[in-house]
Amino acid sequence: EAGVAQSPRYKIIEKRQSVAFWCNPISGHATLYWYQQILGQGPKLLIQFQNNGVVDDSQLPKDRFSAERLKGVDSTLKIQPAKLEDSAVYLCASSYYNLPGLAGGETQYFGPGTRLLVL
Amino acid sequence: AQSVTQLDSHVSVSEGTPVLLRCNYSSSYSPSLFWYVQHPNKGLQLLLKYTSAATLVKGINGFEAEFKKSETSFHLTKPSAHMSDAAEYFCVVSGEDSSYKLIFGSGTRLLVRP
Numbered sequence: 001e002a003g004v005a006q007s008p009r010y011k012i013i014e015k016r017q018s019v020a021f022w023c024n025p026i027s028g029h030a031t032l033y034w035y036q037q038i039l040g041q042g043p044k045l046l047i048q049f050q051n052n053g054v055v056d057d058s059q060l061p062k063d064r065f066s067a068e069r070l071k072g073v074d075s076t077l078k079i080q081p082a083k084l085e086d087s088a089v090y091l092c093a094s095s096y097y098n099l100p101g102l103a104g105g106e107t108q109y110f111g112p113g114t115r116l117l118v119l
Numbered sequence: 120a121q122s123v124t125q126l127d128s129h130v131s132v133s134e135g136t137p138v139l140l141r142c143n144y145s146s147s148y149s150p151s152l153f154w155y156v157q158h159p160n161k162g163l164q165l166l167l168k169y170t171s172a173a174t175l176v177k178g179i180n181g182f183e184a185e186f187k188k189s190e191t192s193f194h195l196t197k198p199s200a201h202m203s204d205a206a207e208y209f210c211v212v213s214g215e216d217s218s219y220k221l222i223f224g225s226g227t228r229l230l231v232r233p
Contacts, residue, residue: 004162033220042209042223043163056220091163097132107223110163 004111006092012117018080021114025094034077035091082118089113121146123210125224138197140227142210151213152193158206181219205231
């Protein structure tokens with residue numbers, strides 16, 4: 001079974017530039033997540049999609065970050081304009097489905113991440 | 120609000136000796152808890168998860184964790200460390216709202232000495 005794919009793996013940009021990341025989840029997984037992992041910290045959820053609808057984007061800085069999941073499969077995360085503090089690894093994850101009865105027990109599968117450096 | 124605290128930012132053990140990575144959680148409800156491992160330049164991999172079944176959970180690569188509600192702990196253990204265990208380990212709790220988002224601890228870096 002193919003895992004979660006992400007591209008690019010590395011990106012270096014200057015502040016105020018824009019950047020986009022792409023994620024292709026595991027086939028058949030309805031739920032897709034974007035996380036931000038700053039050096040020395042645990043990942044923090046930015047946005048969660050269920051199919052092509054947003055479930056949670058409460059921690060997404062909406063003045064500069066945007067994400068979409070057209071057709072409920074792959075997804076893009078965009079930053080425009082980038083700031084120095086956006087330097088981080090951006091992780092994409094997917095899970096089969098979030099069933100309320102499981103109380104969050106669904107396993108999330110993570111991609112290798114995109115390492116972003118903003119100069 | 121839910122949270123996890125990993126009590127050690129770094130743990131160093133000798134190869135062949137036991138591993139103990141400590142985690143305490145805070146949750147209003149019976150939580151789902153996970154341990155993930157992150158090797159350098161690789162994605163996060165699930166080691167094990169607790170979802171209100173058996174309190175002693177066995178995972179991959181010989182790791183196990185015990186859920187102790189009275190102590191609000193979910194410590195990760197392994198009887199004998201291997202060099203390949205050197206990595207960053209994250210204790211994770213599942214959120215209680217409808218998104219069930221994962222809330223990560225700050226991580227424990229495990230160093231294994233030869």
